[in-house]
Amino acid sequence: MDDEIIKDGKFRYIEKGEGTPIIILHGLMGGLSNFHGVTDHFPKMGYKVLVPELPIYSMPMLKTNVKNFAKYLEKFIEFKGLKDVILLGNSLGGHIGLLHTKLYPEMVKALVITGSSGLYESAMGDGYPKRGDYEFIKKKAQDVFYDPEVATKEIVDEVYATVNDRIKLVKTLAIAKSAIRHNMSTDLPTMNTPTCIIWGENDTVTPPDVAELFHELLPDSDLFWIKECGHAPMMEHPIEFNTILEEWLQARNF
Numbered sequence: 654m655d656d657e658i659i660k661d662g663k664f665r666y667i668e669k670g671e672g673t674p675i676i677i678l679h680g681l682m683g684g685l686s687n688f689h690g691v692t693d694h695f696p697k698m699g700y701k702v703l704v705p706e707l708p709i710y711s712m713p714m715l716k717t718n719v720k721n722f723a724k725y726l727e728k729f730i731e732f733k734g735l736k737d738v739i740l741l742g743n744s745l746g747g748h749i750g751l752l753h754t755k756l757y758p759e760m761v762k763a764l765v766i767t768g769s770s771g772l773y774e775s776a777m778g779d780g781y782p783k784r785g786d787y788e789f790i791k792k793k794a795q796d797v798f799y800d801p802e803v804a805t806k807e808i809v810d811e812v813y814a815t816v817n818d819r820i821k822l823v824k825t826l827a828i829a830k831s832a833i834r835h836n837m838s839t840d841l842p843t844m845n846t847p848t849c850i851i852w853g854e855n856d857t858v859t860p861p862d863v864a865e866l867f868h869e870l871l872p873d874s875d876l877f878w879i880k881e882c883g884h885a886p887m888m889e890h891p892i893e894f895n896t897i898l899e900e901w902l903q904a905r906n907f
Contacts, residue, residue: 656692658706664729667704670696673762673907675739677704678726678746680768680885681828682794682812687743690891691898698899700739705729707749709828710821717824718831719745723753730760739907741765741898743885744858748832754846755837763907764848765898766867768856768884771837773863787813798883799855841870848874849901851894853882875901 656667669692677688692702707722726749730738740761742750747769754761790813795801815821848871852864861878868876877897879886887894 656689656704662732664732665706666729667692668701670699670701672699672701673737673739674701674703674733674735675741676726676730676735677702678740678742678749679704679707680742680744680746681709681825682744682815687885687888688741690887690895691741694891694895695899703733703735707746710824712824714824714827717827719748719752719828719835720831722749723756726750726753727757727760736760737762739763739765739902741767742769743767743887745770745828745832747771748835748837751837751841751844752835755840755844758844758846761846763902763905764846765851765901766848767851767886767894768853768859769863769867770832770859771835772866772870773859790816796857796883797885798889799853799881800883800889803883803885803889838866838870841867842872845872847905847907849898850874850876851886851897852876852878853884853886853889854878854880855882856884858884877901 656669658665659668675695677691679687688704692704695702705726708725712721738761740750740753747766748771750764750766751769751771754764791809794804794809794812798804815825850864850867852861854861864876868874879890879893882889
């Protein structure tokens with residue numbers, strides 16, 4: 654059963670549990686449901702888990718970029734009256750988390766990134782997108798995972814619908830270009846927020862050397878690998894992902 658989406662003011666989000674807030678940031682093609690494993694587990698561990706729906710397709714075209722998503726996240730945190738948050742982001746969501754942490758370091762207690770953009774991005778390769786070609790889109794969706802079966806028909810249908818919606822397609826490309834432009838390699842060495850990096854050993858979107866570079870550039874980071882895993886570890890290996898994250902949070906007293 655899907656978690657209930659709360660509509661409050663201009664925000665739509667999932668909220669479960671009480672305690673230290675963990676804010677989950679989904680990727681460009683990722684929905685709120687991608688983090689079911691996290692939203693089911695961590696409320697039982699004494700955390701309040703929140704998953705805001707990012708305004709990827711609802712912002713005005715000129716504002717559709719990584720920086721404005723980071724500002725939107727800050728408005729959400731203020732709206733909810735939160736402080737000392739833990740940000741957890743996958744893919745574009747990791748990039749938004751990184752930039753938010755750079756802009757508002759006093760708000761973020763810890764950062765967790767997995768398959769994050771910000772240093773390198775080849776998300777859809779050189780052939781993306783082909784509107785109307787379902788099999789091409791299916792193959793691209795399957796390539797995100799080590800096990801292609803994780804790319805269910807529901808996931809493929811959602812991506813297919815997005816790339817065949819002209820407005821969404823234009824915004825998707827704008828965001829992808831914004832992510833490439835907003836390279837954070839010179840920012841990371843000045844960011845001292847404790848960071849947990851969890852990466853799939855078989856990630857072809859943001860390859861393993863990207864994780865190693867994040868680890869090298871971020872002053873206070875720990876890097877963990879998941880075997881037989883692609884770009885979305887929290888979907889492909891949710892139990893192992895939760896175990897790594899829970900042990901890291903406990904070791905850091907978060």
